[in-house]
Amino acid sequence: MNPSTIDQLKDKLKEAWLRGKAQRIEIGTLLLELRAQAEHGDWGSLLAEVGIPASTARDYMTEASREIHGFRVFENGRLTFKDAEAEEMQEAVNVATAEVADAPPELRPAPAPGLDFHARVKGPVLYCTADQKDAYEAAKRESKDRVYEIFHNALLEVIGEQEEVRDEAVAA
Amino acid sequence: MKLLQLNHDDERGALSLKGTYANASQYDDVVKDDTVALTPDGEVLAVLVSEVLSQQVQDEAYKHLITISGMPDNRATAVYRGSSLSRRNRDGSFSRTRSVPSNVISLLRRKGVRADVLGYLDATPRIPRCRLSSWSLNKPEVLRGVMPLVQGVDDVFRCWIPDRYAAQKAVVQQAPGWHIHGTAFTTITVNKSFRTAYHTDKGDLKTGFSTLTALGKFDGGLLVMPRYRVAFSVQPGSVLMMDAHEFHGNTQIIGERISCVLYCREKIVKCPVV
Numbered sequence: 433m434n435p436s437t438i439d440q441l442k443d444k445l446k447e448a449w450l451r452g453k454a455q456r457i458e459i460g461t462l463l464l465e466l467r468a469q470a471e472h473g474d475w476g477s478l479l480a481e482v483g484i485p486a487s488t489a490r491d492y493m494t495e496a497s498r499e500i501h502g503f504r505v506f507e508n509g510r511l512t513f514k515d516a517e518a519e520e521m522q523e524a525v526n527v528a529t530a531e532v533a534d535a536p537p538e539l540r541p542a543p544a545p546g547l548d549f550h551a552r553v554k555g556p557v558l559y560c561t562a563d564q565k566d567a568y569e570a571a572k573r574e575s576k577d578r579v580y581e582i583f584h585n586a587l588l589e590v591i592g593e594q595e596e597v598r599d600e601a602v603a604a
Numbered sequence: 605m606k607l608l609q610l611n612h613d614d615e616r617g618a619l620s621l622k623g624t625y626a627n628a629s630q631y632d633d634v635v636k637d638d639t640v641a642l643t644p645d646g647e648v649l650a651v652l653v654s655e656v657l658s659q660q661v662q663d664e665a666y667k668h669l670i671t672i673s674g675m676p677d678n679r680a681t682a683v684y685r686g687s688s689l690s691r692r693n694r695d696g697s698f699s700r701t702r703s704v705p706s707n708v709i710s711l712l713r714r715k716g717v718r719a720d721v722l723g724y725l726d727a728t729p730r731i732p733r734c735r736l737s738s739w740s741l742n743k744p745e746v747l748r749g750v751m752p753l754v755q756g757v758d759d760v761f762r763c764w765i766p767d768r769y770a771a772q773k774a775v776v777q778q779a780p781g782w783h784i785h786g787t788a789f790t791t792i793t794v795n796k797s798f799r800t801a802y803h804t805d806k807g808d809l810k811t812g813f814s815t816l817t818a819l820g821k822f823d824g825g826l827l828v829m830p831r832y833r834v835a836f837s838v839q840p841g842s843v844l845m846m847d848a849h850e851f852h853g854n855t856q857i858i859g860e861r862i863s864c865v866l867y868c869r870e871k872i873v874k875c876p877v878v
Binding site for chain 2: 538
């Protein structure tokens with residue numbers, strides 16, 4: 433046979449095989465479920481009823497199981513799980529990491545300002561620069577008298593009666 | 605209801621798996637039906653109640669939740685290890701702000717992954733105000749449509765873990781106007797076909813429990829807790845109540861799986877009274 437014809441047929445087969453993957457996995461998953469539900473000894477007859485050869489069923493179930501749970505392989509003398517989705521994701525992350533790492537200096541993120549202090553003002557923690565922190569402290573110092581007045585008035589309101597009593601006692 | 609006493613406890617091992625996908629080598633038990641799973645210390649780790657939500661409730665919720673369009677671009681740990689990278693600005697430079705890179709988001713989008721939030725969110729340094737999530741604001745009919753599901757899950761939570769429910773309910777009652785009315789939940793995280801890498805949930809009430817239910821037609825998608833080497837198979841109509849502060853992630857999902865995580869945000873009590 434002409435080598436180019438063989439190559440064409442190989443490509444077509446490869447494409448058809450890949451296209452059918454989702455279907456094989458679906459059938460394999462259903463078979464796995466059916467086998468889980470089947471009574472002991474009924475599996476062969478159930479397969480005959482649905483008209484799937486036992487070896488085909490086994491292959492489809494293996495493919496579905498690998499797709500769902502990953503599969504074990506020996507790598508560097510260790511038993512590990514092959515997970516195609518994890519590999520795909522790792523590759524995408526590696527590409528993105530390399531993009532950031534290889535970016536020219538002018539495109540890289542500007543260094544973060546020195547956020548040495550944080551103050552819980554109201555609600556979430558606010559991070560601020562040293563200058564902002566100083567400004568905040570100064571504002572607090574400036575309004576010290578006002579804060580004292582508010583607290584003093586509140587205190588008088590609470591203990592006012594006691595002061596009067598004490599005053600009366602002193603007077604007596 | 606079965607009782608599953610877990611004997612394995614490897615906190616450090618679970619931590620080392622952070623940001624990676626779960627696989628079959630990381631669990632021994634698969635919980636499929638009504639079970640209370642206890643940690644070696646005797647604490648309740650999770651409660652699975654199977655086939656408890658009616659088909660009608662599921663169908664109604666599915667109809668609305670299938671419109672989800674958000675992407676998990678701010679959930680780097682759940683996406684994959686190392687996927688929190690500097691965000692690219694329009695001019696091609698990189699920002700100090702980190703997010704999941706666009707090529708990873710595109711890959712997830714091609715796989716049909718979507719993720720978004722319904723309900724209320726508390727203030728954060730970036731958005732310093734309490735608010736209704738944008739999905740809830742833009743499509744209020746979605747939140748209305750999932751209410752029967754939310755109430756169903758709330759009933760299951762109240763019946764099966766009354767102490768945790770009471771603690772959570774007490775907190776949401778301190779935030780009138782900032783919780784999903786009549787329930788112990790403030791927020792619903794919805795994921796479509798999103799195989800999450802090992803992560804812990806953040807921002808939810810420590811004394812409460814996260815509740816999870818799934819919709820759609822799918823296989824796989826087991827929720828694995830590697831610290832205790834246990835996996836939960838949450839089928840449509842089932843409710844899993846669990847301690848989401850333990851590392852958890854999913855095995856591969858075949859098909860379309862919409863998971864709803866209902867919980868109470870811890871800082872919601874700080875939101876101003878409406």
